[in-house]
Amino acid sequence: MNAPAPPAPPRLALVNVSKSFGAVQALQGVTIELYAGEVHALAGENGAGKSTVVKTFAGVHRPDTGELRLNGEPVTFHGPADAQAAGVAVIYQEPTLFPDLSVAENIFMGRQPRTSLGRIDRRAMHAAAAELFTRLGVALDPRQPARGLSIADQQVVEIAKAISRDAQVLIMDEPTAALTGQEVARLFTVTRTLQQQGCAILFISHRLEEIFELCQRVTTLRDGRWIGSELLDGLTTDDLVHRMVGRELEDLYPKQDVTPGEVALKVSRLTREGVFTDVSFQVRRGEIVALAGLVGAGRSEVARAIFGVDRWDAGEVEVGGVGLPSASPTAAMAAGLALVPEDRRQQGLVMDMSIERNMGLTQLRSLRRASGPGPLISRRAERDRARDWATRLQLKFSRLGDAVGVLSGGNQQKVVLAKWLATEPSVLIVDEPTRGIDVGTKAEVHRLLSELAAQDLAVLMISSDLPEVLGMADRVLVMHEGRLVAEIPRDQATEESVMAAATGQLKGKAAA
CATH class of the missing domain: 3.40.50.300 (P-loop containing nucleotide triphosphate hydrolases)
Structure with a gap:
């Protein structure tokens, strides 16, 4: 045998x-x-x-x-x-x-098949690429450029x-x-x-x-x-x-119970033609309100319009009862708005700049005042403020002078949060706050959001992570194809109810 x-x-x-x-x-x-x-x-x-x-x-x-x-x-x-x-x-x-080369050229870069005369055999290269895609079960044109x-x-x-x-x-x-x-x-x-x-x-x-x-x-x-x-x-x-x-999974969503206060953010019939229509809702102090929906529903676009990054065509935005002009981030910041964007690397940070300099970007005026008359900023004040926020947010780093790009994704997100929290906002808009960060750091970000709400901050959280929405939100607003179609209280929010609204199967009363 x-x-x-x-x-x-x-x-x-x-x-x-x-x-x-x-x-x-x-x-x-x-x-x-x-x-x-x-x-x-x-x-x-x-x-x-x-x-x-x-x-x-x-x-x-x-x-x-x-x-x-x-x-x-x-x-x-x-x-x-x-x-x-x-x-x-x-x-x-x-x-x-390589964006300007074709799909096939990218696949065989440096290894292109040759004719007997030594020229690149494009027909053979395209056929070989097509065979690879067939093997993978994917329909892609080998001739199309990689750009796009x-x-x-x-x-x-x-x-x-x-x-x-x-x-x-x-x-x-x-x-x-x-x-x-x-x-x-x-x-x-x-x-x-x-x-x-x-x-x-x-x-x-x-x-x-x-x-x-x-x-x-x-x-x-x-x-x-x-x-x-x-x-x-x-x-x-x-x-x-x-x-x-x-630690256990239930520690991932450390939501504190808070009695909401006065209205901090009021959005009335906000419209941007072809993007979103007639969006109305309120966020009160002490609340975490989630804006949920499928990719392309218009959630991030609403946040950008509220903060003034994009212009709106109709409607009103009020912070603390004061109306904001369209397309003015400066006015939004002065009124107490802060926006942590979806793409922290492209929109939230200057990756080659130091940790302390990134944290100070929203405070340049006060840092200049700290250095006395003139256009220069106070490096000591910048570093002291950065060190204070690094301690408060439990940032893991080697030196504050290191480029922010060397930090992990979760710690980069903390730098973006520090940058905006340093402005002492009354309303914090966070777009996908835990995307691309690990489960442990997610718990830290959730703890921070919960603590900020308990300190009377109004939080508007945009998230595609349904467990995060259900675990952290006091109310869930759901968008579908550019419209706000449902408002679901925390005790009634389930994955089924949110997804039904997000896919257009359920329409509830939107926040007025």
Whole structure:
């Protein structure tokens, strides 16, 4: 009788790997094994070491101790080219295609098929690209330029590029952060196709429901340490959250009960032609009011109009009973409005500027006064204020003079919040306050919003995260196709009632 064949070794693995950057211990004793035909999740808070793991697999970093193994054998990647040659490909959240080249040219950059005369064989290149998309089950035209492609389509092009190089290991780093629900579903279909074809896949996401839907195993990191690797079958969301942050899921929404005060923000029949129509609602001091709806419903556009970023065509906005002019952020700020935008990197921060300078951008006038007569600002006052807010918001950083771009997503969001809270607003508008940040930092942001409401601040929160809406809002306003179609009290708000209104199936009384 023949003995059973030994199990195949992992396609790629880190074995007891540690990595330090100066005094910072990024990884300590981490082991992750990626098997062929399996989707393996990597879970952890921002700063847990996930990015360092990705860069070690990709050949950007080399372990200080421990081993990197390829098909069971120790291997050293001296750079990303070595990792690519070994069949490792990384799909990042924001693809880096050449916008003026075609889809096929991006896939085969530097490896274009040639004719017998040495010229690029475009027909063969287009046919090869079309075959890759057929293999992935996606309809994309190889001839179209990359410029104008959605993020989802760009990611598919990056995946096609990877399998054109015979990639055997695919690392997907936050690939769904900027995708709609339909785009996520298509990406998952492509991922499952690659899994069935024997690819080993590492999937990183802050959306726990995606991990449970797509993956078979999960490795959890906390503060650079390996907590465990296990099958997802039988685990619950509570189990995974506890492993990631060391506390229970119910602590994620620490909403305080507050009796609402006077009306702080009143929006009356606000209209911007072709974008939103006849939007009316109020937010009282001490309230957290959520503005919910599907992508494209007009929620962010309403927030931008209220704050004066965009002009409105009809209607009124009042803060504390005082009307605001259209298209004047300066007037909005003077009246006590603050807006934390949806895209913190593009709209909320200057990424190359320091942490302290970003925090001071909304206070330049008072910082100039602190330095005496003249146009110069007081660096001491700027740093003292930044240090105060860093302490109050529990910001994790090395030096206040460091570029804000080196911070994790959650800590960048805290810098944006600090910048606006320093203006002492009466109304805070937060657009997707926890998008792209880990579950532990989400809890900190939720705690902060709850505390601010308890301190008599009026909060208008725009969120696509239904558990966040239900966990934090005193009232839920729902938009559908540019109109406010429902107002749902906290005790009546459910995922079903909010989604019914968001999809146009239920229409309730909008706030007057």
